[in-house]
Amino acid sequence: xxxxxxxxxxxxxxxxxxxxxxxxxxxxxxxxxxxxxxxxxxxxxxxxxxxxxxxxxxxxxxxxxxxxxxxxxxxxxxxxxxxxxxxxxxxxxxxxxxxxxxxxxxxxxxxxxxxxxxxxxxxxxxxxxxxxxxxxxxxxxxxxxxxxxxxxxxxxxxxxxxxxxxxxxxxxxxxxxxxxxxxxxxxxxxxxxxxxxxxxxxxxxxxxxxxxxxxxxxxxxxx
Numbered sequence: 001x002x003x004x005x006x007x008x009x010x011x012x013x014x015x016x017x018x019x020x021x022x023x024x025x026x027x028x029x030x031x032x033x034x035x036x037x038x039x040x041x042x043x044x045x046x047x048x049x050x051x052x053x054x055x056x057x058x059x060x061x062x063x064x065x066x067x068x069x070x071x072x073x074x075x076x077x078x079x080x081x082x083x084x085x086x087x088x089x090x091x092x093x094x095x096x097x098x099x100x101x102x103x104x105x106x107x108x109x110x111x112x113x114x115x116x117x118x119x120x121x122x123x124x125x126x127x128x129x130x131x132x133x134x135x136x137x138x139x140x141x142x143x144x145x146x147x148x149x150x151x152x153x154x155x156x157x158x159x160x161x162x163x164x165x166x167x168x169x170x171x172x173x174x175x176x177x178x179x180x181x182x183x184x185x186x187x188x189x190x191x192x193x194x195x196x197x198x199x200x201x202x203x204x205x206x207x208x209x210x211x212x213x214x215x216x217x218x219x220x221x222x223x
Contacts (some may be wrong), residue, residue, distance in 0.1 A: 004171050005179040006198060012175060013155040016094040020151050021104035021144070028106030029132070036079050043107070047100045054097065058164025061093050085167045093165040101150040109143020110136060122222040142213070153203045
């Protein structure tokens with residue numbers, strides 16, 4: 001078993017999830033808190049990776065972060081090397097590719113909060129931060145859990161964006177899905193099967209956590 005690829009995959013998924021939870025929370029609240037054309041455009045842009053081929057996003061990131069663009073050249077001047085084929089570049093690609101999996105559950109959760117509770121709190125003098133911390137966040141715990149689990153599992157299974165942007169560098173960008181691909185190419189099906197079982201197991205455990213926490217057991221489930 002390629003333990004380096006497993007650890008790299010878990011590190012990438014955890015980093016991406018942490019970044020997206022911090023970024024997606026205010027974005028999702030802004031989208032859910034109005035119905036302007038600007039918000040609908042933003043929502044469509046956020047959902048774009050759901051229908052866009054991963055290789056397309058990977059290609060644009062690869063070119064955009066390279067020396068052919070002003071942004072890429074600025075990055076190279078600052079850090080001394082391009083972000084492509086680095087772990088940091090991989091994180092950037094994963095954040096963009098998994099963005100809808102973080103934002104959409106939060107938008108649904110925030111939209112489901114009773115507006116009367118929010119309006120009452122505001123009338124009583126609660127600040128926007130207090131309203132979010134004391135009312136919206138507690139009532140949206142299931143949405144936060146869904147956002148974290150879906151982001152984590154989606155990042156674990158990434159292939160196209162990872163391959164386009166990160167390549168196949170052992171210990172740097174070779175995630176478990178890339179290692180699985182390499183093993184199949186080498187006809188090493190025993191190792192490929194072990195890698196696939198790791199991916200299946202990680203995804204299943206994460207989804208089991210999601211459903212166990214968001215769907216309490218009820219006697220009616222047996223009927």
